[in-house]
Amino acid sequence: MDFGFSINRPRAVDLDKNDLSVSRKALMEMPEWQACIGCGGCTATCTAGNLTQFNFRKVHTLVRRGDYQGAYEEMNKCMLCGKCRLVCPRGINTRGVVMMIKRLLSEY
Amino acid sequence: MENIGTEILHYYDHFVVPFTVGVIVLFTVVIYKYVRWFVKLPGADKHLVRKGLFTRSTLGACVEVVSESLLHRKIFKVNPKLGYMHMSLAFGWFLLIAVGWVEASMHLTGIVPLHAHVFYKFFADPNADYGVSGQVLANVMDLLLLFVLSGVSLAWFKRMRSRAMGMKRATKHTAGDRIALFALWFIFPVRLLAESATSGLKGMESFLTGNIGHWMVSVFGVYNIEQFSGVMWWTYSVLLAVFFVSMPFSRYMHIFTEIPLIFLRRYRLRSTERHKTYDHFQIEACSRCGICIDPCQLQADAGITNVQSVYFLRDRRYHKLSGAVAENCFMCGRCETKCPVGIELNTLRLNSRTKMFDVPADGRYAYVRGMDTSKGEGKVGFFAGCMTLLNPKTLRAMEAIFKAAGEDVWWADKDGGVCCGRPLKLAGEVSAAAKMMEFNKSLFEKHNITTLVTSCPICLRVFREEYDLKGIEILHHSQYILRLMEQGRLSMEESDGRLFTYHDPCELGRGSGIYDEPRAVINAVGRLAEVSQNREEAFCCGSGLANISIDDRGQNKISAALADRFAETGAEEVVTACPLCKKAIARNTPLPVADIAEIVSARLGGRQQA
Numbered sequence: 111m112d113f114g115f116s117i118n119r120p121r122a123v124d125l126d127k128n129d130l131s132v133s134r135k136a137l138m139e140m141p142e143w144q145a146c147i148g149c150g151g152c153t154a155t156c157t158a159g160n161l162t163q164f165n166f167r168k169v170h171t172l173v174r175r176g177d178y179q180g181a182y183e184e185m186n187k188c189m190l191c192g193k194c195r196l197v198c199p200r201g202i203n204t205r206g207v208v209m210m211i212k213r214l215l216s217e218y
Numbered sequence: 219m220e221n222i223g224t225e226i227l228h229y230y231d232h233f234v235v236p237f238t239v240g241v242i243v244l245f246t247v248v249i250y251k252y253v254r255w256f257v258k259l260p261g262a263d264k265h266l267v268r269k270g271l272f273t274r275s276t277l278g279a280c281v282e283v284v285s286e287s288l289l290h291r292k293i294f295k296v297n298p299k300l301g302y303m304h305m306s307l308a309f310g311w312f313l314l315i316a317v318g319w320v321e322a323s324m325h326l327t328g329i330v331p332l333h334a335h336v337f338y339k340f341f342a343d344p345n346a347d348y349g350v351s352g353q354v355l356a357n358v359m360d361l362l363l364l365f366v367l368s369g370v371s372l373a374w375f376k377r378m379r380s381r382a383m384g385m386k387r388a389t390k391h392t393a394g395d396r397i398a399l400f401a402l403w404f405i406f407p408v409r410l411l412a413e414s415a416t417s418g419l420k421g422m423e424s425f426l427t428g429n430i431g432h433w434m435v436s437v438f439g440v441y442n443i444e445q446f447s448g449v450m451w452w453t454y455s456v457l458l459a460v461f462f463v464s465m466p467f468s469r470y471m472h473i474f475t476e477i478p479l480i481f482l483r484r485y486r487l488r489s490t491e492r493h494k495t496y497d498h499f500q501i502e503a504c505s506r507c508g509i510c511i512d513p514c515q516l517q518a519d520a521g522i523t524n525v526q527s528v529y530f531l532r533d534r535r536y537h538k539l540s541g542a543v544a545e546n547c548f549m550c551g552r553c554e555t556k557c558p559v560g561i562e563l564n565t566l567r568l569n570s571r572t573k574m575f576d577v578p579a580d581g582r583y584a585y586v587r588g589m590d591t592s593k594g595e596g597k598v599g600f601f602a603g604c605m606t607l608l609n610p611k612t613l614r615a616m617e618a619i620f621k622a623a624g625e626d627v628w629w630a631d632k633d634g635g636v637c638c639g640r641p642l643k644l645a646g647e648v649s650a651a652a653k654m655m656e657f658n659k660s661l662f663e664k665h666n667i668t669t670l671v672t673s674c675p676i677c678l679r680v681f682r683e684e685y686d687l688k689g690i691e692i693l694h695h696s697q698y699i700l701r702l703m704e705q706g707r708l709s710m711e712e713s714d715g716r717l718f719t720y721h722d723p724c725e726l727g728r729g730s731g732i733y734d735e736p737r738a739v740i741n742a743v744g745r746l747a748e749v750s751q752n753r754e755e756a757f758c759c760g761s762g763l764a765n766i767s768i769d770d771r772g773q774n775k776i777s778a779a780l781a782d783r784f785a786e787t788g789a790e791e792v793v794t795a796c797p798l799c800k801k802a803i804a805r806n807t808p809l810p811v812a813d814i815a816e817i818v819s820a821r822l823g824g825r826q827q828a
Contacts, residue, residue, distance in 0.1 A: 142769055161586060161591075164585075191605075196761075201774075206766055
């Protein structure tokens with residue numbers, strides 16, 4: 111049955127097993143990212159997210175948790191328009207986060 | 219052969235060796251660089267040079283070389299003292315060489331080697347009588363030396379107190395630059411001492427070196443001055459050699475490079491989003507004068523002092539450019555308008571980013587293919603852009619204005635659309651940006667619009683510069699609104715005389731040259747009080763999309779610094795014409811902030827406003 115929306119399949123992030131090196135490096139480079147409260151404002155306003163399944167909050171949260179699979183490809187859907195930065199209640203340089211994730215994860 | 223040998227040796231002393239070596243190194247390196255850059259220019263650029271060579275462009279370039287490379291007219295505009303300093307050094311030294319050449323050619327006999335022109339006083343025959351012309355030339359040379367020395371003393375003074383010379387901050391120089399600068403500082407004082415000593419010993423008359431020389435001999439005696447003069451000529455020659463050898467590798471490369479740059483620019487060569495060897499002409503024409511530092515708000519307000527254009531060009535030239543420096547710039551263009559050499563600072567920064575960050579974009583944004591969320595059938599298209607969609611008040615105001623004017627509108631992206639591509643391009647990912655541009659371009663063409671209105675100057679600029687929309691007129695909404703007013707299609711309420719002040723968005727003003735239309739619209743609905751620095755000198759709001767690395771605190775500091783400027787005007791409301799500026803200004807300014815469309819829609823006759 112089609113409800114017009116779907117929910118994500120449940121998944122577990124195992125912090126003990128995940129390789130957190132890239133995530134730690136990213137947070138060192140951009141400490142402000144730690145201020146993220148995961149409100150999802152970035153995703154709600156996202157130009158690309160409005161047109162496709164791209165979910166910025168999901169990607170950057172998983173990257174912080176050490177789950178890098180497919181993050182680079184997902185991030186390449188971003189148009190870098192900067193709306194997320196304007197709505198972020200924590201004043202995080204979200205465009206900087208996008209660029210950094212892409213640079214750090216291009217080989218994953 | 220033997221004859222020529224003795225003639226050349228007639229004008230020889232060991233001290234000329236360092237100078238001669240310096241000159242040979244200098245010209246070898248400079249010519250090697252220029253030839254290499256020119257040969258590697260793209261064919262289209264070479265064609266432009268061939269096309270322009272025998273036109274008035276060449277004449278114009280010659281005039282510009284005199285007025286900029288020698289007289290430094292543009293630096294005079296920044297500050298007269300600073301201009302005088304540069305002019306006395308450049309023009310004064312040039313005249314010293316030129317007049318010195320004439321003097322030596324007239325007075326020295328036989329084959330005169332290069333160094334004999336430069337060290338003329340040393341090789342001049344004390345017993346010869348050159349008549350009135352000789353006396354005039356000797357005094358003219360002294361006057362020119364005095365002229366250059368006045369510039370040198372100003373340069374010393376500037377190092378100690380740059381503020382007095384109209385610069386709050388001077389450039390922090392590299393070690394190599396300091397060595398060259400040190401040599402330059404002492405070349406002319408040492409020349410004065412060397413020439414004076416020799417004049418005193420040989421009994422040559424002139425008002426400066428002659429008199430000082432006679433005084434030196436009378437005080438210290440012939441023997442001491444003979445020793446001293448030998449040391450001074452050696453020092454002079456070594457200083458010249460140090461300066462010449464360091465020149466092609468230091469900032470002083472600008473002395474020569476500005477000349478080919480002026481010619482190439484007159485032939486309409488321009489830097490592009492991709493690197494080409496023309497960029498080297500621009501980069502090495504930077505004199506690191508540091509005039510770009512003061513206008514930079516990152517320096518003045520946010521305390522970021524290593525990213526200004528002078529440092530960016532320096533790092534790029536020596537292959538030390540880091541991504542952090544390349545990225546940390548709003549590309550607001552304030553420095554570019556002030557650059558006395560006219561270097562395309564924004565374009566160079568952009569193509570540095572392209573070189574670092576552009577990746578093949580195959581398959582990117584495949585998800586937008588075939589999508590069309592547009593609405594309406596009109597011939598006038600309205601592209602809100604991402605940022606206007608975050609400013610619903612502006613969007614509603616535009617709706618009201620279109621309705622009041624009876625315009626049939628095609629709404630390109632009211633329900634969400636694809637970004638114009640400029641933000642991604644400014645980040646250096648030009649290949650990916652091109653995908654978005656292709657999408658939007660085909661969308662505009664598919665709907666057969668004749669006019670494209672956008673309320674975002676960022677989109678406006680990329681539509682104008684990159685989209686190549688044939689048969690579609692591209693307008694900023696301030697231009698469009700003004701046109702509606704002039705055509706009498708908007709019935710407005712009587713002006714209520716409210717006092718507005720206007721903030722020039724970078725991308726609209728310096729970027730697209732649109733200054734007057736928004737002002738005309740404001741004057742039609744109220745009164746306008748200008749901020750102290752506006753138009754080409756307008757400040758950036760601190761939210762420019764080109765800066766990918768600045769944090770929130772830095773942005774906030776820059777936007778906060780604007781608040782006082784608006785308050786000074788006594789205005790009741792701040793108006794701007796860019797959705798991003800509006801958000802940034804509203805953060806720190808207690809006054810109400812409105813987009814230009816809002817103040818118009820609020821005053822539409824018959825209460826049609828949103």
